[in-house]
Amino acid sequence: MHRAFWAAGHIVFPIYSFDKNLKCACGNPDCAASGKHPQMPNWQNVPLFDDEAITNMEEAGWFKSGYGVRCDTLLVLDVDARNGGVESLSRLIYEFPSINEARLEVETGSGGGSRHIYFSMPEKTSLVQNHADYPGIDFKSSGFVVGPGSRHVSGGEYQADGYPEEITEAPADLVEFLRRPERHRTVYNGNTLDLANEDIADMLTHIDPEGMPYEDWSRIGMAIHHATHGNSYYLWEEWSQKSTKYDPDKMEYWWNHFGKHGDPATMGTLVHYAQKNGWVMSVTFVADQDLVFEEPMNSDGLPVNISGVDLTIPPGFVGEVAAWIESQSRRPRRHLAVASALGTIGNIASLRYTDERDGVTPNMFTFGVAASRTGKESIYQACIAIHKVAGVGSASHGNIKSEQEVLRNLTRHQACFYVLDEVGILLQKIANSQKRGGASYFEGVIGIFMSVYSKANGSLMITGDASEELKEKMLKELSQIEKRIEANEGTRALEARRENIKYSLSSLENGLENPILSMMGFTTPVTFDTLVDYQSATNGFFGRALIFNERETVPLTKDNFKAPPMPDNMQMAIQQIFNAGEYSIDDFTRVEYRGEKIQVPTDDDASAVLDALVKWFEDTAKKERAKTGLEALYLGAYELVSKVSLILSVAERVRTLEHVRWAFALVKRDIEEKIRLVVGNDREDDAPLVALHAKVSNLIAGEEGETFGVVCGKLRRKKKEDIQLVLDKMVEEGQARVETTKHPKNGAEIVRYHLTRG
Secondary structure, X not given: XXXXXXXXXXXXXXXXXXXXOOOEOOOOOOOOXXXXXXXXXXXXXXXXXXXXXXXXXXXOOOOOXXXXXXXXXXXXXXXXXXXXHHHHHHHHHHHOHHHHHXXXXXXXXXXXXXXXXXXXXXXXXXXXXXXXXXXXXXXXXXXXXXXXXXXXXXXXXXXXXXXXXXXXXXXXXXXXXXXXXXXXXXXXXXXXXXXXXXXXXXXXXXXXXXXXXXXXXXXXXXHXXXXXXOOOHXXXXXXXXXXXXXXXXXXXXXXXXXXXXXXXXXXXXXXXXXXXXOOOOOHHHOOOHHHOOOOOOOOOOXXXXXXXXXOOOOOHHHHHHHHHHHHOOXXXXXXXXXXXXXXXXXXXXXXXXXXXXXXXXXXXXXXXXXXXXXXXXXXXXXXXXXXXXXXXXXXXXXXXXXXXXHHXXXXXXXXXXXXXXXXXXXXXXXXXXXXXXXXHHHOOHHHHHHHHHOOOOOEEOOOHHHHHHHHHHHHXXXXXXXXXXXXXXXXXXXXXXHHHHHHHHHHHHHOEEOOEEEEEEEEOHHHHXXXXXXXXXXXXXXXXXXXXXXXXXXXXXXXXXXXXXXXXXXXXXXXXXXXXXXXOOOOOOOOOOOOOOXXXXXXXXXXXXXXXXXXXXXXXXXXXXXXXXXXXXHHOHHHHHHXXXXXXXXXXXXXXXXXXXXXXXXXXXHHHHHHHHHHHHHOOOOOHHHHHHHHHHHHOOOOOOEEHHHHHHHOOOOOHXXXXXXXXXXXXXXXXXXXXXXXXXXXXEEEEXXXXXX
């Protein structure tokens, strides 16, 4: 069908074939463009060939595998089903119904509704390539698309419905909607900015493309693409020409793929590199400067203003992951999804990333608490899926049997990620074992977790009986493997396991280097809440963990629920974070990394707030010592803020004020809820009303508040008059507020109590 496009006046050129293993015929074994790789390196500049040239290429078999159609005089809607394009197309057609009048549509071969929709356009019309409202659609008025009749790497073929000579003119309202803006709206540090190309060009004058590593140069390109929504290719090209990294044959190819790249670099990346080299942000650079240039201490006496922070929407890529995790649940479970996103991204980043300022690592302890049968299982399965995508499934574990098992897992892999369902039951068994001298294999589990958790930047020595027993088992396994290999029964997996055992044996002698341990657990309030007492909160374990509560016990099923697959670009981002562009890992190899860690820098605004937080936490700890004796929670809070803000920043590779602000709001809420849990559990005997006040406060702390009836139902052993007394007193003293609404169906009054945020 390439001749039909050629006859209609469109420029076509041949594409390389690929073999049965999907390897591109270009000769580069690492080519990532199989089925989409132009045979002509200067395809951007080829003319409309004459008949003789087309015939010669046909006779040489150049068009056998496929061809590209240049989009100079076309607008092609490239709909990618794997990244939400089908849903976006439905919304786009609703807004621009004349899209349905297209006379040429091409199913791309990848299936699922992916397609190309062709319209004609005047040459040199400047349109945006991507639009934030319509993810999964590329609006291609430059570059090229693979033409119908070409082979697709999935085994299918690009199938046309219609003919090139029937291509209709692009809808005028759609063209106007896609015209490149004079300014580009983007987000930096939580604030909306309207950037002119001159602003970005000014920043680029402070960054030397020749003096930076290839990966950083590429990330600058991604940041420009992200900030301008793919509309200012010339900025990256002109800046890159100052470097030997510039390759005119590949620049446009890279640019077109930045919007689909898995490793997101945003405005924060660009600002960081520019500021590091002397660029100073002008007040005109910010659309709403009052949101950025605030006083260090706001009116609440906090080091940073956290009003308006939504703790169910983390900033950046972690927020995208949280949204996908939550989409897997039939019922809304946004807090569990946030816990899971922080935990999983922290895990896959923990081997390679640390922060330049404090040296913390991203591994964490997180607990998601929700009522039975409300969607925990689907969130749990989403966590498992993310670990598998990253390639760390073999280092993930679903149960803890003993202290020795933890050590054994750490000898198999440098990292040990526990993702535990019904963790409250396990923790209760451990607590009972410690109190009553129960099962011996539980002894020391908490101790080994605390010990390994703090060794992520050090070494863990294994001595005594534990070392000897582990060594004996490994030597026995090694002997069996050697015999099988000698008998020519060896496999790649066996040989890899042999090397792992040898490395582990040396680790027993010299100490486990930079061991990484984390825990994500899911449980119910009934089994978990009573575990958080003064001892567990102050001696380290729960104090170092983050607890996420889902208050709603009857979350309603989502309308038309269908769990979407993980988008391809999210999978790429997860793999890129884990591999950092260096190597990939498979299930046969040891999950480890012994190279230099990537140090994520902190920008000046974020660093100033972190300095203020250190003092604020210490001052607050002194006040808490006199009130509850739980000052240890505040003394350990800075490390949690540092860890959470690091996790939020690893995708962009720079920590900003937005990351620190969100992390502080989260940790502040976490500490306040822990204190109420401890007081509610520990003051039951000596001060029952104080304990009841703490329990009621936690129950009405959710976004939706809670009704008197539900509070009584959850505290069914308490007298209703005592509960009402506490609620009335809290309202009187401004610790709670009352909200009255009407039932949407019967009109009955509904009274809800809301905790007043301090």
